[in-house]
Amino acid sequence: MKLSCVTFCLLFLFLSCNKDVNETMYVSGKTINCPGVIEKECLQIKYSLEEDYINFYDDIEGFQHDKGTDYIIKIKRTEVNNPPADDSKYKYSLVEVLEKKPTPTALEDGSWLVVGIVGFKGDFKRDPLLSLSPDLNQVSGSTGCNRIFGKIITDKNKLSFQNIGTTKMACDDNGLETQMLTVLEKTVSYKITENVLLLEDGDGNVILKASNIDRKE
Template sequence: MISKFLAIISMVVLFLSCSSNNKTLLIANAKVHCTGVTSQKCLQIKELGETDWTYFYNDIEGFDYVEGFYYKIKVTVTEVENPPEDGSSLKYKLIKILEKSKAPLNLDQGSWLVTRVKDRENFGRNPFIKIDLSQNEISGNTSCNRFSAKIVVTDNKVDISELSSTEMICRDIEVETAFLDALANVTSYTLKDDKLQLLNDNKELLIECNYLKSE
């Protein structure tokens, strides 16, 4: 009788070990565009010991992901019986968040909402900035017109050139004029927490921005 009971237990353990297991996953601080059945945004994950991030097309049950944070989580992975043709054969469920840490911002991560231009802090419509260091481009909106320029960043030094904008008639032209004038004189920056400050040669504040969520 005992031997029969042990045999049953062994079969159950064997079945469970084949159908599910626990894994520790590292999750990057931003989703990226990926293409599965449709175009979508995927988590970037890797297991402990791996060096390269991979796209993760599944959902993780019980896991509320917040962009801008790195995660280390423990999950259980279960095989799905008769999965749909366009679905995964694996089901992931959160066991525990082991670590969660805020990722340091990069200058060209997401967009930046302008909250101050020199001494001005009130705007009918706030300008915003987007920086792409891979293309050495800075662009955005002056509060009325779109603008673009070339940007080169070395350490915390900034060189902005070839600044241009569209020419729509603006109701509050003073904001646009002040913003473009300030932008043309930026020579360095500081970045702390979610705040970007653009400075001139004398380290005087020209433009201050708050971070906007990644697009």
């Protein structure tokens, strides 16, 4: 059935006036203080995985943001007619939460108490410790026997230990030091989950676990 001229014109007018757009938005679990007339905490958002996060100054109606949780959400963006001078030209509202998961923790300066090393079944007579300084590309700490020192290289979740040296004290450690140094040589990546550092080999296997501690080496 053909549309009458009047019906066609009304349909065209409706479609042309419909200013709602649905978009997928990635929301970081971290916020940032935004400059402005009134200082506020802004969400960090992006519209694709390949983009960098940017400050989001507006509110999303119906969306409850929890720090420490990353979200993928579907939002509706509506153009506002004649908004006030200092207001956004868009209104945002939540359509659906597609996914949420804990925010990955970045590797920052700090110390990690080693609590597990693959291939070592004995007791830690002394506490092995890794103190990492990504900005300086340095690592120090202890194997549970000798002090260690060397260089680290990081790139996103990639991590490698280089030029690792130790002091030369003899210890009865049931092979802990040897195994720890072997594990550091095999490390190619890391992840941090609930303040636990996991070092991984080239196959993605976890080969060392360490808990975050406040003290520095």
